[in-house]
Amino acid sequence: MLRSALAVILALFLAAPDLAVHAQQTASAPAILSVRRHGEPSVEFDRAALARLPQRAILTSTPWTEGTISFEGPLLRDVLRQAGSRGTTITAIAINEYKVSLPFSDAESFDVIVALKRDGQYMPVRDKGPLWIVYPLDQVAELRTPGTHAKMIWQLKAMLVE
Amino acid sequence: MRRYLGHIAAAVVLVAFLAAGAYSFVRMTAQFGLFMDHFRTGNWIATQANVEYLRLTETISSYQADPSAEARSDMLTRLDLFWSRLPLVLEGEEGKKIRSLPGAAASIQAIIADLPQLERRLQALSGRDLAAYRDAMAHADSYRAPLRDLLQALLAHDGETISSTAIDRQRGELFVAFGFVGLAGAALFILLSRSLRSAQQAYDKARSAEANALLAREQLEDAIESIGEGFVLYDKDERLIIANSPYKSFYPTIADMVQPGARLEDILRTSATRCQYQGVADPQAWTRERLEQHRNPKGSLIQHLVDGRILRVSDRRTRSGGIVSVRADITDLVRAEELLTKRLAAIEAAPDGIAIVDPSGALQYVNRSLATLYGEKPEAMVGRAWPRLFALADQTLVPRKVAEAIAANRPWRSGALGRRADGTTFPMEVGLSAAGDGGLVLALRNVEHEMALKQQHARLEHQFHQAQKMEAIGRLAGGIAHDFNNILAAICGYASFLAEDLAPGTPQAGFAANISTAAGHAKKLVQQILAFSRSQDIERLPVDPKLALKETAEILRPTLPPTTRVVVRDSLHPCMVWANPTQISQVLMNLCVNANDALDGRAGQIVLALEGPIAPPDRFGASTRGTQEAFTEVAVERVGGGSKTHATAGGPPRHSRYVLLTVADDGSGMPPGVMERMFDPFFTTKKVGKGTGLGLAAVHGIVLSHGGLIEAESGQGEGTTFHIYLPVYEADSAEAPLEALHGQPRGKERVLVVDDQEMVGTMLATNLERLGYDVTLCASSEDALEAINEAPFAWDLLLSDIRMPGVGGIELARSARAVHPNMPIVLCSGYSDMEAESKARDLDVTIVPKPVDRALLARALREALGAREAASKAA
Ligand SMILES: Nc1ncnc2c1ncn2[C@@H]1O[C@H](COP(=O)(O)OP(=O)(O)O)[C@@H](O)[C@H]1O
């Protein structure tokens, strides 16, 4: 546990800004999420594209918020499927280049969502938006660990699947 | 025993303490991980806030360095990110610990409340408003201390939290354990606490010093990174300490080498072997040399990289014995310098004179062309006031004009007169424009040559027009004269018949004589016209000029008033000219008549001189032979500085030797205006009836058609001299000059006369009858052909005009020869028709010019008949 927390801090400092995310602009609205399988061109999602996928709500508390919050957004596995990406590890990257690795199996095993809304509102960058990976912490007891907390990356902008 | 008791007690206390300590240690360790996660996540939030804060300040600096839209959006995103980190302190489980710190929540809330103000400031940043940047930075800086304090407070608080949270829950158990050893432990603690506390203090101090050093170093690295120059620092062992990214970008081939700890020598060697620089022949030697330069830095040196970039490298020793080396990319600077040098060379090589004038008006730079134009050395001209380049009259005027133009914000351009130091002047075209510094840029060009060319061009054009005019008038006059000539021939012919037939002494005989005289004048006039229009067929013979002069002088003398003295000088070495004798006397007559007119009744003399043979004078141009067309235009120019004018016509000379015939008078002379036009047909200054304006036109036409040259010199009141140059006849075997005509040969042969013009035909027929011939007259060639075909041998000779409507004379002659191959034929040619004439010659016929001269005709007939006789005799 100590180690995972240190890893987070370390990753924060070593974040490399050179991860190439090739834009493949399909819609005119700006892309907010880019998913790329290693060695393949990236797939870009704008907000509308994410909103078109089946939406799922998770009611949960988090270590960074007060009370129970309703997070809303597509399932992570739907997003990955839409992007046509399969693999074993997902490297999630935040706007500030913070990186964290999630096992690909998390997306299958749990109803992890890529949250678009918090209590029905889109989230600005100032409020950890526009995207936040949310695990159903309150629903699944085994997820209530600092390890899971670390994987709940906010201000998500890209995912690299390997 | 007592002594040992204390030891035993201490041992027991120690053992009990250790046991209790061990027990609680095991309990605590079990909880420790959990606690640490908890505590560290709290720290993590504070650390993140600090890091995002630093990144924000960094992007503000970047935006100031490069105010691009990209940098701006980066900066605003960083603000959002920083902003998003702060609420974590205020809500949620993870922020709990920070919130528990006294004042922490309040300071974070204060920052959040202040952030919209910072945001406004950042959004207002633009371009180059340095003050605004400074203010924004200062504003952002106000967060630095609270954020850092928060982090430090958290670190210090960790220990406290351990005891206050976890230990609380184990207090009971621990109190039992500590119960046994309370006092003993207290005693032991008292013993140890002193040293412990001082150790703790030393540790804290070191820690904060380290944190400060780290921060300072980070700031230094930021500063080094943000400069545009390449920067590298080696320590005294020549190991790399730090190199910024511009440095790395200058040397992409050794990017992998540029790491802290790398040895200078290795870096140098690698860069030499990887061909980093231009012109490195021996990498080993280069490395040694460069290392030497590094170790003993002497200012700066220039490096040429293979990618074309040029760097200025400055090495310097640091106080601690290291080496700091800074590289500036001076590629653009060097290229600009090169371009400047090239431009300067171009200016130096320009054919126009170019000068730069400093604000005080002195020449600062003068190019070679300008100096050459002024016949000086450029150095000698520098410092001179620029108006002195101009002629005296322009020296005040031009600067005023230039000042006006420059005040109106435009360059000044004009023609002006330049003046050299030796006082000579030349026309030039000058342009002056303002140079940025209040000085001037001056460009000038000598247009002397151009102007001369322009003048020459104008003169040639004038001459061309003149020649065209002459030709047009000539053609017109020639055409009329030709027809007129035919009429005159008839008048003359009949008048002479009358004069012969009428009894002498009767008034009728006198009338006839008058008709003859008047017609004779008319004939001469026509002769003049035909001469200048050169439309007359002329027969040329070798003529002795001495004889021609003598004859003319003899004819002339009686016609001149006694007050006019005629002086004849003949120094000509005997020679001939190929000429028409009638025309030669016409030339002499015309010139003499003019000379006499110029005397205007006053006493004076006319000199007729004959000299030579001589070479043609140079003023007629380079001597050429044959090919070139003779000039027919007249060139007039003033002689020396005097009042006389000089005119020439003809040339360039096509012969090597000329006979010079001079007619000079001491009469009124001519002003230049008259000289220019005197050869024009119909130009006269004399009264109507006296002058015809044809005299000199005829002279011009005749002399030039003989391949001769004319030269005239005159001035008002200074008399006039005409020089006529006629080419010497250079025959292989000099033919005897034509003997004087005498007695008209007569004959009795049958002659067929053909002429479409009845009057002319009848006149010819009568003429031949008078000479004894048996004449038949036909009015057309068709009639004549019929007559010949009927009885080819009824005729001994055919006399026909060439120009006739329908079948012409040539055609007729050819047909006649077809039936009568030996028939002698004489053709009259009245108009210049070279083609007809050459055809006629092929036919072997005799040609006589019109108007037909009686004597000539008589002779031509006899010759033609004689040739036939000779031919038939030979046969
Ligand atoms: N010897 C001369 N002295 C002065 N003027 C002359 C002389 N010869 C020619 N001129 C001038 O040249 C003009 C043209 O001469 P010319 O062609 O012979 O015509 P014309 O004699 O009929 O006027 C004259 O009118 C006269 O003004």
Ligand SMILES: [Mg+2]
């Ligand atoms: Mg005359």
